[in-house]
Amino acid sequence: MRKPIIAGNWKMYKKLSEASQFVEALKNKVPSAEKVDAVICAPSIFLTSLVEAAKGTDLAIGAQNMHFEVEGAYTGEVSPSQLSDIDVQYVVLGHSERREYFNETDEAVNKKAIAAFENGLTPIICCGETLEEREAGQTVAKVSSQITAAIKGLTPEQVATSVIAYEPIWAIGTGKTATAADANETCGEIRSAIAQAVNEEVAQAVRIQYGGSVKPANVVELLSMEQIDGALVGGASLDAESYLQLLEAGANA
Numbered sequence: 001m002r003k004p005i006i007a008g009n010w011k012m013y014k015k016l017s018e019a020s021q022f023v024e025a026l027k028n029k030v031p032s033a034e035k036v037d038a039v040i041c042a043p044s045i046f047l048t049s050l051v052e053a054a055k056g057t058d059l060a061i062g063a064q065n066m067h068f069e070v071e072g073a074y075t076g077e078v079s080p081s082q083l084s085d086i087d088v089q090y091v092v093l094g095h096s097e098r099r100e101y102f103n104e105t106d107e108a109v110n111k112k113a114i115a116a117f118e119n120g121l122t123p124i125i126c127c128g129e130t131l132e133e134r135e136a137g138q139t140v141a142k143v144s145s146q147i148t149a150a151i152k153g154l155t156p157e158q159v160a161t162s163v164i165a166y167e168p169i170w171a172i173g174t175g176k177t178a179t180a181a182d183a184n185e186t187c188g189e190i191r192s193a194i195a196q197a198v199n200e201e202v203a204q205a206v207r208i209q210y211g212g213s214v215k216p217a218n219v220v221e222l223l224s225m226e227q228i229d230g231a232l233v234g235g236a237s238l239d240a241e242s243y244l245q246l247l248e249a250g251a252n253a
């Protein structure tokens with residue numbers, strides 16, 4: 001059985017004091033990392049403080065993006081080695097908002113995934129279709145090609161330890177969730193694409209999250225699905241109580 005992973009993606013929300021209060025509110029309440037991997041992906045400016053605040057807990061801290069070069073003249077960017085140097089453990093790659101607003105391509109996501117592993121970070125690689133693509137019956141083709149491109153050149157062991165997040169774009173921040181059955185089916189298709197690109201053993205090991213309006217009210221059903229191993233959560237991860245409920249659901253899945 002694959003261990004559930006619940007990752008909060010705070011996007012561009014919170015002030016530092018609110019971020020610190022959040023971690024304080026979680027103290028002694030995060031379920032054991034033996035049962036669920038708990039991650040908060042925060043704005044870069046908070047990462048150092050949050051890593052420090054989360055020490056001694058089972059909460060891991062992740063970034064929301066990074067460059068693929070370890071250093072260089074890239075004003076405004078953060079490098080994989082800078083993240084690992086401050087003990088960040090995860091990095092979200094290829095989120096639909098990065099793809100849409102910052103022109104992140106499949107090729108860049110692939111370079112970042114390789115760089116993540118070279119620097120000891122676990123990538124959370126996102127994929128997902130637009131409503132238009134879904135209605136045109138292109139969901140499977142879209143997510144399969146995004147994931148196949150993202151994992152190119154990774155070793156089987158690296159693919160197996162990657163985290164994939166399936167986020168239908170029309171379900172992000174809209175209150176619309178894919179039905180658990182639909183989400184399960186697409187996660188299964190992503191697994192098949194990985195089996196084809198690497199092998200069946202790796203496909204069975206890799207964890208696939210669902211993301212898109214996940215909240216305490218729907219997380220149990222989503223996590224009960226065979227192909228869904230966790231959630232990448234935006235809005236509902238901003239409140240400590242709500243995030244803890246998501247973690248509990250993960251620990252009991």
Ligand SMILES: O=C[C@H](O)COP(=O)(O)O
Pocket residue numbers: 009095167171172173174175211212213214232233234235236
């Ligand atoms: O990374 C998280 C996703 O974009 C989902 O966001 P949401 O839970 O607010 O819909």
